[in-house]
Amino acid sequence: MKNIKYILLLIIGMSLFSCSDFLNEDPYYVVTTDNAINSLAKARAAVGSSYATLEGDAWGGGLYVAQASKSGFVNWRLADFEMSYSQLDNAPGVANYWKAFYTTLNRANFAIYGIPRLDDSLVQDEVERDALLAEARCLRAWAHINILWNFGHWWADDNDEFGLLYHDEMSDLSNIVKGRLNVGDSYKYIYEDLDFAIENLKSYSSPKYISVEFAKALKAKILLYRGAYNNVNDVPALTEALGLVNEVLSSSAAGLGMSPILKDVYDQSWNSTENLFANYLGDYSAGKRGPASGEYYRKIVIENGDNSTAGLNYGVDLFKADPRWNVVTGNTWGNSGKVLSWSKVARVTSFASGGTYEDYASYYFRYPELYIMKAELLARTGASVSDAIAPINTMRSKRTSPVLSALNPTTSEELMDAIFYEYFFETFLENGSEFFASLRFHKNGSQWIETIKGEGLLENKLCWPIPDEEMITNELMKQNPDLN
Template sequence: MLTSCEVNNLDPQTALSETTAFQTPERIALAVAGVYDGGQSGFYAGNAVRGYTFGAAHIEQGDMRGEDMALAATFYGITYQNNYDPTQPNNVYYWQNAYAMINRANIVIAGLKTVQPSTALTQAQIDVYEAECRLLRAMAHHYLLVNFSRPYSDNPTAAAGGVPYRTTAVTGGASVDEALKQGRNTVAECYDKIIEDLNYAEEKLPDTRTGNLKITRATKGAAIALKTRVRLHQNNWAEVIKEANKLVSTAAPFTSPVGAYALTASPLGAFGSANKSNSESIFSMENNDVDNAGTNGAMAAMYSAVSTNGRGIVLISPILWNQPFFPAGDLRKAASAIAQDTPGSAGKGGNFTRKYPDVTTRSENAPIIRYAEVLLNLAEAIARTSTGVDTRALALLSAVRNRAVQTPADQYTAASFATNKDLVRAIINERRPEFLAEGLRWHDIHRLAQDADFKQADGIPSKAAIAISNFAPLYTNNSTTTFTREPAVPYSDFRFLWPIPAEELINNPTLAKQQNPGY
């Protein structure tokens, strides 16, 4: 069944079967919207909205797998302390919801093949619908790879190292039997299919849309931007540059010829009241006041301080706060960007982001990719392929950094770097404060895990301990500050990856033989 929703109104609509969903243009539009709903809702335990695959939960899980956000409660303790197993909710429901959404996409794609074009629904619009589904399908498979498979740099052609890349609709009967025969693709095969889907999306999607749909419905710019991320995970610097150059001008000010994307003047200009309408957000997952991840999942609930009526669960870690590349005068540390709690009745103390301030209706869209990421992706790829300190790479880095770091002494110049490797390191470092509380930290830890020069740790980094009773004194702007930490997990440890859920292994005899080692 396709549980559908209006494009601009996420109130659930009547469920449509795959045999009736493609009989009218209106029903087809609802079916496509239902694929987005599958990415936004992401149910927990069957009925509680949490935001797997692309909603709130994916952001929180991405942060809790890394060290730049800390945990002031035990709410995400299993992920934060790396104690998952094949039955634990977060990895189980991520897998289930991701593949449920993928199957929705595949059902819609198959249904679209049966539709005869008309004046009410042209072939071009049918192609756009398919492109949207293929973009979402590609994203879901990529996120599954980042959590359940080793990075591309680690033997991408190893048998059954990736995830099952599903492109066929499973609707019952023979399709179920066929699906149960499909095991894990190689990582390389998965990436090839991801790029194939995103290439189709780029070709068929509109350059832009109007209103909130410019951000919450797939566009050509979103497909290109996601390709820069995927190619970065492949260490394919030439392809990152080729794709990013479609969106980034050769010199500052950097404004995209596709979609007119541009950095906002403020480092938090894509958040708060501007979350649904700004020049920087390329693609986000829609939430609203009647359909969001609730008090147990929404970003505003989890990331906001108790002092601002949030739950005070996930705060900025002193590990990130005290890094030299995150100076005291950085506007991302200013009162306009940070809310503070005091220990005691207001939680454990510490600094919380103001990126998601709507604690009342919890309506903020979940960010997927911003123009700032495209600029830093391009900067890294250029710097990695340069023999010296490349001026364009430096300009791209500075465009992102200098809107937050406005003191000249803290800004970078060519003299700041002796080699191109030093510049690459600064670009990777800049991603950490720029994308804090957006779930991207794990992506970088994962893709760089085997990088000889820039791996972030030997596996999963150590993190600020949940047991810390008062975080407030730990924000010293001094990287030598010590405090209790959760232990690191080596890359060789089986816990670097999430396990395939036990239920999947029971139901799928092929995957039962392909569980991640150690589980």
């Protein structure tokens, strides 16, 4: 009886729409396959409801703080830093992340189910219908890859059995008990969704929504993460990724590109021209951000931060020497007053201190990362040192404030170090890039994550355990090894 109650509560929680300020339509009906999508307006609203789920720690502060802790750069979450979690002793929030990812997935599947079944007589624009379906499928891929990156063996060979708990339909009592895909099939289905999205999505128009540019960047990132894991290069995969990155960089989409002033990127939050996709968290009555998703950034960064290091456990001297340090860090409010913290993702002032909240967003992908990825992909597919560093120098030259001088590595080791540090300096705390980079790049023959932490890595601990609730209710579910 306990298990049935849990399943029912999970389905109800995954089925109800929540409000989202950025939607023009009101799609707030119960998500069931009996409630058909019967107009393009409802199709748009169904897709929009998936965006409405991209909130909370799973899609922002908590997740990226956890990944930064795993990398060793900070030790804000001890269980993640030590990778000491297990099924019965989870790191904070792990079960909530699992539920949040599958909530987004369930919403996307509702749209994917309904849009192709929309009566042809109600569709005057097939391109629009295909674009909406592509948007939903890209959101499904986005949910699935986050599940695989955090709860599966994303780095492993195709036949590894610890892949996705894959859902391509609405969850109900008839399909909630199922087994996992192997890793190869997990990627296969994710790529199928992304390939459809790349074929049918519209070009970038707003960072609040999925675009063909984001779909290409996401597929390139997935290919890179797996294809270069532990410095073992899958050249065909990396070559495909390089082609996708080049396509996005050559895109002429209006309003997308580098911002000359780095401070503007964070002041403008989700509206920055650098965002291929960012989490729009809504305007509160005062026109500023509210306390929901960003609160986790603030609490972790401030309360466990050091007033001279902003909480960095490693790389302080390197980052302080970089001109970006004084832009991405600054004074934020802690319990005992102002402390130095990561102002690019944390509040600058506090209502409790008589101030106002600043806008913030979760940065899923910013334009500068394209240049850094291109440099890495060139390096891993045989380019010379000078050719490989060139994209990063192009990116740095586009900043007028702060001014970033050109990098001039002369050896392959210096090149790879420079690329690794650029991920750290430019994307730290934004989307987990520093964590995944710490697994791809090597220093003195070891993965950077081992160099940073000063100890060896138990590979199976890279992902979190499947939450206890899922293991109890799903008899076909297999737990990740070494995480029981």
